[in-house]
Structures are given as C-alpha cells and as structure tokens.
Amino acid sequence: xxxxxxxxxxxxxxxxxxxxxxxxxxxxxxxxxxxxxxxxxxxxxxxxxxxxxxxxxxxxxxxxxxxxxxxxxxxxxxxxxxxxxxxxxxxxxxxxxxxxxxxxxxxxxxxxxxxxxxxxxxxxxxxxxxxxxxxxxxxxxxxxxxxxxxxxxxxxxxxxxxxxxxxxxxxxxxxxxxxxxxxxxxxxxxxxxxxxxxxxxxxxxxxxxxxxxxxxxxxxxxxxxxxxxxxxxxxxxxxxxxxxxxxxxxxxxxxxxxxxxxxxxxxxxxxxxxxxxxxxxxxxxxxxxxxxxxxxxxxxxxxxxxxxxxxxxxxxxxxxxxxxxxxxxxxxxxxxxxxxxxxxxxxxxxxxxxxxxxxxxxxxxxxxxxxxxxxxxxxxxxxxxxxxxxxxxxxxxxxxxxxxxxxxxxxxxxxxxx
Amino acid sequence: xxxxxxxxxxxxxxxxxxxxxxxxxxxxxxxxxxxxxxxxxxxxxxxxxxxxxxxxxxxxxxxxxxxxxxxxxxxxxxxxxxxxxxxxxxxxxxxxxxxxxxxxxxxxxxxxxxxxxxxxxxxxxxxxxxxxxxxxxxxxxxxxxxxxxxxxxxxxxxxxxxxxxxxxxxxxxxxxxxxxxxxxxxxxxxxxxxxxxxxxxxxxxxxxxxxxxxxxxxxxxxxxxxxxxxxxxxxxxxxxxxxxxxxxxxxxxxxxxxxxxxxxxxxxxxxxxxxxxxxxxxxxxxxxxxxxxxxxxxxxxxxx
Numbered sequence: 030x031x032x033x034x035x036x037x038x039x040x041x042x043x044x045x046x047x048x049x050x051x052x053x054x055x056x057x058x059x060x061x062x063x064x065x066x067x068x069x070x071x072x073x074x075x076x077x078x079x080x081x082x083x084x085x086x087x088x089x090x091x092x093x094x095x096x097x098x099x100x101x102x103x104x105x106x107x108x109x110x111x112x113x114x115x116x117x118x119x120x121x122x123x124x125x126x127x128x129x130x131x132x133x134x135x136x137x138x139x140x141x142x143x144x145x146x147x148x149x150x151x152x153x154x155x156x157x158x159x160x161x162x163x164x165x166x167x168x169x170x171x172x173x174x175x176x177x178x179x180x181x182x183x184x185x186x187x188x189x190x191x192x193x194x195x196x197x198x199x200x201x202x203x204x205x206x207x208x209x210x211x212x213x214x215x216x217x218x219x220x221x222x223x224x225x226x227x228x229x230x231x232x233x234x235x236x237x238x239x240x241x242x243x244x245x246x247x248x249x250x251x252x253x254x255x256x257x258x259x260x261x262x263x264x265x266x267x268x269x270x271x272x273x274x275x276x277x278x279x280x281x282x283x284x285x286x287x288x289x290x291x292x293x294x295x296x297x298x299x300x301x302x303x304x305x306x307x308x309x310x311x312x313x314x315x316x317x318x319x320x321x322x323x324x325x326x327x328x329x330x331x332x333x334x335x336x337x338x339x340x341x342x343x344x345x346x347x348x349x350x351x352x353x354x355x356x357x358x359x360x361x362x363x364x365x366x367x368x369x370x371x372x373x374x375x376x377x378x379x380x381x382x383x384x385x386x387x388x389x390x391x392x393x394x395x396x397x398x399x400x401x402x403x404x405x406x407x408x409x410x411x412x413x414x415x416x417x418x419x420x421x422x423x424x425x426x427x428x429x430x431x432x433x434x435x436x437x438x439x440x441x442x443x444x445x446x447x
Numbered sequence: 448x449x450x451x452x453x454x455x456x457x458x459x460x461x462x463x464x465x466x467x468x469x470x471x472x473x474x475x476x477x478x479x480x481x482x483x484x485x486x487x488x489x490x491x492x493x494x495x496x497x498x499x500x501x502x503x504x505x506x507x508x509x510x511x512x513x514x515x516x517x518x519x520x521x522x523x524x525x526x527x528x529x530x531x532x533x534x535x536x537x538x539x540x541x542x543x544x545x546x547x548x549x550x551x552x553x554x555x556x557x558x559x560x561x562x563x564x565x566x567x568x569x570x571x572x573x574x575x576x577x578x579x580x581x582x583x584x585x586x587x588x589x590x591x592x593x594x595x596x597x598x599x600x601x602x603x604x605x606x607x608x609x610x611x612x613x614x615x616x617x618x619x620x621x622x623x624x625x626x627x628x629x630x631x632x633x634x635x636x637x638x639x640x641x642x643x644x645x646x647x648x649x650x651x652x653x654x655x656x657x658x659x660x661x662x663x664x665x666x667x668x669x670x671x672x673x674x675x676x677x678x679x680x681x682x683x684x685x686x687x688x689x690x691x692x693x694x695x696x697x698x699x700x701x702x703x704x705x706x707x708x709x710x711x712x713x714x715x716x717x718x719x720x721x722x723x724x725x726x727x728x729x730x731x732x733x734x735x736x737x738x739x740x741x742x743x744x745x746x747x748x749x750x751x
Contacts, residue, residue, distance in 0.1 A: 032522070032553060039549050043541075250536030254597070256505045257530040258553040260522075425507065 032259045036267025037274065044238050044275040053234060054279045058286035065293050083109045085158050085170070086120045086132040091139050100135060103176035106169035109158050124148060131158055133170065145170075167192070217312075218366070221393030224316045225358075225386045227283055232324045232385070233352055235276030236331040239268055240344050243335030243428075252428050261424035265417070269328045276324060315392060315402070322409045323385035327355060329416040336423040337440060354382035362390055369396020378405045381412035454517040455480050456605040456636035462501050462511035464494075472497050472508070473660040479605065479636045479653075484627075486647035486654045486668075487640040488738070490746055494660040495640040496533055499609055502638070503530055516604070526555040529603035533610045533640075535594050539583040543569070546582060547597050554601040561600075568596040572622055588619045595623055599630060606630065608639035612646060624650065644739035656742065663745050672735040675744070678708045680717055683730040691720040705734055 044050050089098035104111040112129060114120040124132050127150075134146040158170050172192065179188040246252045255264055330351045338344035358365065358377050365374040369391045377387035378401060388405050391397035397405075423440070455478045464472040472494040479485045489495050501508045504520040515524040537546050544565055551561035569575045572592045577585060585593065591614065599606060608627075612620045627650065631637055641647060647654055647668070654671060656664035664671055683702045690697050693716045696707040706717055718731055736744075 035549075035552050043538075245538075248536075249539055250532070250534040251538060253500075253505065253532040253534060254530065254536075254550065254594075255553070257503050257528065257532075258525060258550065 030263075032263040033267040033270065036255075036259065036264060037270035040239075040242065040268050040271025041274045043242070044235070044272055045278075047238065050234075050238065050275065050279070054282050057283040061286045061290035065290060068294065081108065083131075083158060083169075084129040085109055085111050086114045086123065086129040087111045087173075088114050088117060088120060088132070088134045090137040091135055092137070099139075100174065100177040102180055103173055106172045109169035109173075111173050121148070124150060133158075217395070218393040220312060221316075221389045222362070223287070224312070225389035225393075227280055228316070228320050228323060228389070229356055229359075229386055231276045231280045231283070232320070232327050233355065234279065235272045235324065236328040237348065238275070239272045239328055240331040240335045240348065241341055242268065242272075243332060244338065244341040244344050247335075247428065248340060256428065261428065262417075262421050265329070265332055265420060265424060268332065269325060273321070273324050273328065277320070280320065312392070316389065318406060319385040319389060319409075322406065322413055325413045326381055326385075326409060326416060327351060329413065329420050333416070333420040333423050336420065336427045351382075354380075356386070358383045358386040358390060365390050366394050369394045370398075375401060379408055381409050384409045455514075456483075456516060457502055457638065458512075458514045458517075459498070459502050460512045460514075462498060462508045462513070464497050464501060464506070464509055471660050472501070472657075474511075475655075475657055475660070475662050476511075477502075477638075477655045477662075477665065479638050481604075481636055482631065482634045483653060484631050484637040484639070484651045486651035487638060487657070488642065488644060488647055488654060488742065489640075489657040490642060493657050495657060496609055498657070499607055499638070499640060503528065503607060526601070527604040529554075529598040529601065529606040531595055531598040531606070531608045531611055533613070535591055537582045537590060537594060537597075540581060542579055542581055543574070543585070543593055544578040547593070547600060550597045551601050554603075556601050564600045564602075565596070568600040569593070571626060572596050588615055591615055592619055592622065595626070599626065603635065605636045605638070608637065610641055611639055612641070612643065644737065644742055648738050654738070656745065658746050664741070668738070671741065672738070673733075675741045676733060676735045678710065678712065678714070679734040680706050680708070680714050681730075681732050681734040682706065682718075682721075682728055684721070685727040685729060688721060688724065688726040691717050691724070693717045693720055702729070 087100060089100045091099040093099045098113075100111075101113065104113070111133075114123075114132075117134070120129070120132050123129050130149070132148040134148065136142060136144040136146065139145065158168065175192060176188065179191070183191075243252075246255065259267070331348065334344055334347055334351065338347060361373060361377065364371070365377065365387060368374060374387060374391055374396065377383040378391055378397065380387075384405050388397060388402070391401075458478045460476050462472050462475045463470060475494065475498050477485065477487070477498075487495050487498065497506070500506045501511070502513055504513065504525070513520060515521075516527065518524065544562070547565035547569070548558065548561045551565060552558060556564065566575065566578065569578050572595065574589060574592050574596065577589060577593075582590060582593070595608075595611070598608070606627075611623060611627075615623065624646075627637060627639075637650075639646075639650075651668055653666065654664060654668050655662060682704055684704065685702075687699075691706070693708050693712045694706045695709055698705040698707075708714065708717060714733055718728065721728055
C-alpha cells in the first residue's frame with residue numbers, strides 16, 4: 030500500500046501542475062467572479078441611473094359629481110409628473126417650448142368613451158407614459174387614471190387588485206379525484222442536479238487525465254521502470270487515488286466558489302420564494318459516495334482503455350465508449366424528474382454507467398427509496414471491484430505493448446486466461 | 448534480509464512465453480550468482496527482453512519458475528533490483544532530480560536519503576549540473592545516464608540492464624561500464640543483455656546465448672570459447688619458419704602466425720616441434736574464437 034500511496038502522491042502533484050487542470054479548475058471560480066462582477070455593475074448602474082423626469086401635461090375636461098374634474102390626485106407616478114392645466118393654448122405653447130414632454134387631454138365624456146387625446150411634439154417617442162410591457166394599466170398614465178377613478182369608490186386593497194388582478198397557483202387533480210400534492214423542492218432538485226453534473230464533469234476530467242498520464246508513460250517508455258518497482262495493482266490504485274484526490278479538490282473548488290457566488294449574490298438579487306439551496310443533511314454523504322464510486326468505476330475503465338490503446342490520440346477516440354453511457358441520464362432527465370420511480374429512472378440508477386447521475390437526479394426529486402439506493406450503491410461498488418479485477422489483468426498484458434492495439438477477441442482471451 | 452553467499456541472485460528455470468501463435472521464449476534457464484556478471488546475448492528478436500521481463504515479474508511466464516534471492520518474487524525482492532529497460536524513457540516534463548527521487552522512493556528509500564543519493568549518483572555519472580533541468584532538455588545520451596543513475600542509486604543487490612550501451616557515445620559508455628564494475632566489485636550481481644559481443648567479452652564471466660527463444664549456449668565464457676576453439680595455436684616468432692609436421696595450415700599475419708593443427712594433435716606438440724627446429728618463439732597461445740565468431744557460427748547454423 031505504501032507504493033500505491035507514493036504513486037498517488039506523485040500523480041496528485043503532477044496533475045496539479047498540469048496547466049490544463051489549473052485552468053479548468055479555476056474556470057468556475059473565475060466565471061463566478063466575472064458573473065458576480067457583471068451583475069453588480071449592472072445593478073449599480075441601474076440603481077444609480079437617474080431616470081429622466083418626465084412632465085406630462087393634463088387637461089381634464091371631465092366633470093365629477095361635485096362638479097370638479099375627476100383626475101386631480103396621484104399626480105406623481107414613478108418618474109412621470111402629471112401637471113394639471115386648463116388653458117389649451119398655454120399648454121400647447123409649453124409643449125412646443127419643451128417645458129412638458131406630452132400633453133394629455135381627457136375628453137369630457139371619458140367615462141363613456143375612455144378617449145384621451147395625446148399631443149406630442151413631432152418625432153417624439155410613443156412609450157414612457159402610456160405604454161408598459163404586457164399590461165397598459167401598469168403604465169404611469171394607466172395608474173394615474175385608475176387611482177383617480179377609485180378615489181372614494183373602493184378601498185386601497187381593491188384598487189391594488191384591479192391594478193394587479195391575480196397570482197396563479199395551480200392544483201392538479203388525479204383521475205381518482207384526489208388532489209396531487211406538489212411537494213417538489215426546487216432547491217433540493219437544483220442542488221442534486223448540480224452535484225450530479227459537477228460529478229460527471231469532474232469524474233470525466235480527472236479520469237481523462239489518468240488516461241492521458243498512462244498513455245504518456247507508455248509513450249515515454251517509463252512504464253517498464255514503474256512496473257519493475259511496483260505491481261500493476263499498486264500502479265492502478267495509486268493513480269486512481271492521486272487523480273481522484275485531484276478531482277475531489279477540483280470539485281471542492283467548484284462547489285465552494287458556487288456557494289460563495291450564491292452567498293454573494295443574495296444581497297444583490299433576491300432569490301425566488303421557496304428556493305432553498307442549503308444541501309439536505311444526507312445529500313453530502315450520498316453525493317460523496319456516488320462521487321467516490323463513480324470516479325473509481327469510470328477511472329478504472331479509463332485505465333483499462335489506457336492499457337489497451339497505444340497513444341493519447343487513439344485513447345481519446347475510444348473514450349466515448351465510457352463517456353456516453355455515463356452522461357446518458359442527461360438526455361432522459363425530464364422523464365426521470367417527472368417519473369422518478371418509473372422503470373426508466375430505476376433501471377438507470379441500477380446500471381453502473383448511469384447510476385451516479387441518475388441516482389442523484391432521483392434523489393433530487395425525493396424519488397428514490399432506501400432499497401433502491403442500497404441496490405444502486407451495492408451494484409456500483411460490485412462493478413468497481415469487477416472493473417478493477419479486469420483492468421489489472423489488462424495492465425499486466427498490455428501496458429508494455431507499444432504501437433499495437435489488441436483486438437477485441439485477443440482482449441477476451443486475455444481476460445479468460447487471466 | 449541478507450542473501451546467503453551461495454544463493455543465486457536470480458534463478459530462472461525453464462521459462463516459456465507465447466504471444467499469439469509463436470513461442471517467443473522456449474525453455475530458457477539462467478542463473479546469476481551473487482557478485483557475478485552474466486551476459487544475455489542473442490540477435491534482435493531472439494527473446495532477450497521477454498526473458499528479462501519474466502525474470503523481473505513484469506510479465507508472467509506461461510510456464511517455468513523464477514526465484515529472486517532464493518524466494519518468490521516479493522516487494523522486498525523487487526526493492527533490491529535495479530532495472531534499466533531497453534526502451535528507455537523518463538517523465539519528459541519533469542526535472543531530473545525529483546524524477547530520480549520518486550523512482551528511488553518507489554524502491555523503498557526515504558525521501559531525504561533518496562535526495563542525497565540522487566545528487567551523489569548524478570555527480571558520479573557527471574550529470575550533477577543538470578539536476579534541475581527538465582528531462583526533455585537533455586540529450587539522448589544524457590537521458591540514458593540519468594536513467595542509469597536511477598537504476599542504481601538505491602544500491603540494488605542485483606541489476607538488470609537491457610542493451611545498456613546502445614546509443615551511448617564511447618565516453619558515456621565508459622562511465623557506465625566503470626560504475627557497473629564498481630558495483631560488481633562491491634558484490635552486486637549483474638545481468639545484462641546485448642547483441643554487442645565485445646561488451647560481453649569485456650565485462651562478463653558467464654554467458655547465456657539465446658536464438659529464436661531457445662538457449663543455445665549457457666556457461667562460463669572461457670569454457671565456451673575453449674569448446675568452440677578450432678584446434679589451432681597463435682604464435683609470434685622472430686623469423687619465418689618452415690611449416691611444422693603437426694600443422695595442416697599456417698596463416699601468416701606479420702610476425703604472428705595462426706597454425707591449424709591436424710586432428711588429434713595436442714597444441715603443445717607444435718611448440719615442441721618449433722623449439723626443436725631452433726625457432727625463437729616470442730608469444731604462444733591457444734587460438735580461441737571471439738564470442739562474435741561463435742555467435743555467428745551458432746546462429747548461422749541454426750538459421751540455415
């Protein structure tokens with residue numbers, strides 16, 4: 030074991046010294062900092078940008094019950110000040126002189142017709158006072174009118190509801206008539222999916238380094254020296270441990286920078302209601318188990334590929350055999366989220382290739398029972414042992430085979446005779 | 448663990464290895480006694496490297512037994528071996544000293560001791576000034592010396608060198624031979640393979656010659672040479688002389704003459720005949736073939 034640890038230490042520091050590893054590891058923190066910076070700058074600019082004060086002239090020709098015009102209150106709406114005027118000529122002069130930006134003449138029979146005459150200088154824009162995306166009631170002119178219309182008619186709550194009439198909450202009813210309880214926790218789902226994606230990226234990155242390292246050692250011809258000093262199993266376990274440590278460090282850097290990003294973001298952007306990204310208590314343990322087992326499984330398979338391929342280029346071409354089944358759950362994520370206890374999701378969490386990601390997705394929607402979890406972990410752990418056993422045989426047979434890739438039948442014969 | 452004086456450092460008995468449908472090693476046996484230098488010779492592709500890899504447990508023989516220091520191959524035994532493979536290489540992107548330290552630690556040395564010995568060994572092979580260079584900055588010969596230093600810096604009891612001098616200039620080859628000689632003097636057993644027969648004649652006591660995977664010669668070098676000696680003597684005389692009665696042929700080479708004797712004639716007879724004839728003999732020795740001549744003869748016959 031001492032040799033395996035020595036090899037692990039060597040591999041760990043060699044991986045850390047790789048520029049590609051450093052750049053990739055720093056990518057998430059750098060993106061987080063850049064993202065945070067961009068959002069902060071945007072918010073600062075937005076908050077401090079003095080919106081142009083707009084003066085809108087209003088000539089109100091309506092007559093209320095008391096003989097007074099209807100629209101005399103609520104004259105300040107956001108950056109728009111509605112200035113009451115009575116003399117059309119004077120108002121037009123002020124419009125031409127630029128004292129006011131627009132002039133609204135509310136017709137005498139407004140309550141019946143809703144007619145308002147907007148007078149504006151030639152070439153002036155149309156938005157700003159009477160336009161609002163989606164809901165004209167939300168435009169400053171709309172709110173000015175509505176608020177004045179409600180004065181004395183309805184209470185403030187009702188007035189608010191007229192302005193913002195509904196917030197939808199949907200309840201699903203199952204065929205038997207019972208209400209489907211929607212208990213999906215978005216924060217939990219996001220946490221587990223994030224963990225799963227990071228796990229897959231980190232596992233494939235670090236096991237890719239393992240593959241690259243093995244090929245380099247074959248190409249550099251140092252492999253034979255190593256094999257004269259350590260047994261193939263020491264070599265393989267040492268490499269897995271060293272690179273796994275590097276992968277774990279990378280994941281810690283990513284997770285920590287992601288969490289710091291969220292913490293730093295909270296004062297700037299209010300998180301959606303009900304979104305709690307605090308990891309559930311067992312999530313870290315289960316995530317760590319899947320990370321370790323997933324890494325050892327894929328890492329060992331990558332090591333096997335490294336043993337039977339002859340160059341970094343060639344090994345890069347065949348890694349899809351391992352990578353594609355590993356990321357396959359991403360294609361079926363929607364189905365798994367919708368039906369986490371369905372046959373597809375269950376099968377995916379039992380097949381060792383897809384188990385790490387599929388299981389984390391199921392755990393994210395709280396759709397994986399303890400029995401399924403135990404079966405998934407046991408199958409994955411068993412697959413790790415089997416993969417190691419086979420890979421050690423391939424190490425012995427093919428690590429010193431330079432420039433000649435064994436055929437599939439030859440590999441099978443090697444494993445059978447081992 | 449100490450190795451008893453009588454116990455061979457390595458003993459390989461009847462090793463077989465098949466790749467595809469070809470037996471690349473067929474029943475090769477060899478033994479390297481403590482403090483002995485054994486040459487493993489044979490043409491390219493004869494199975495030398497495969498034999499060495501089986502001896503070192505890098506690959507498993509299909510049949511046969513290997514004993515290292517009298518026992519099975521273990522981690523402790525592995526730590527007492529130094530191996531310089533034919534296909535040489537180091538981590539190209541790493542510096543010389545850390546590479547040596549790492550390889551020595553794999554052989555069981557503590558970090559500090561490995562560092563001290565690495566400096567010493569680099570100095571011994573004239574590479575101390577390159578300790579902090581990256582391996583890719585070294586010439587091929589320098590790289591070989593560094594790898595040789597890595598092979599011996601943990602002071603192994605048994606070193607295995609596969610074609611150690613190939614690609615080395617005479618100066619660097621001399622340095623390597625000197626270090627090999629020093630280690631051998633201190634009791635280190637050496638097994639080295641080569642197709643350069645002159646190196647074996649210069650350095651080895653014993654020889655194993657293999658051809659097409661099978662042993663064709665195995666024994667002390669002097670015995671082999673005697674066995675393959677023609678019935679001939681080589682002598683140098685002050686003046687020309689008449690062909691003696693026991694000679695079949697006299698081939699002159701300046702003052703030197705190679706005299707082939709009639710079958711059954713003892714070599715000392717011709718000396719007596721010449722002295723009786725009043726010829727002054729300045730030098731007299733049995734004419735033995737070089738290992739290269741023996742090699743060509745055996746391999747030629749086998750391949751005929």
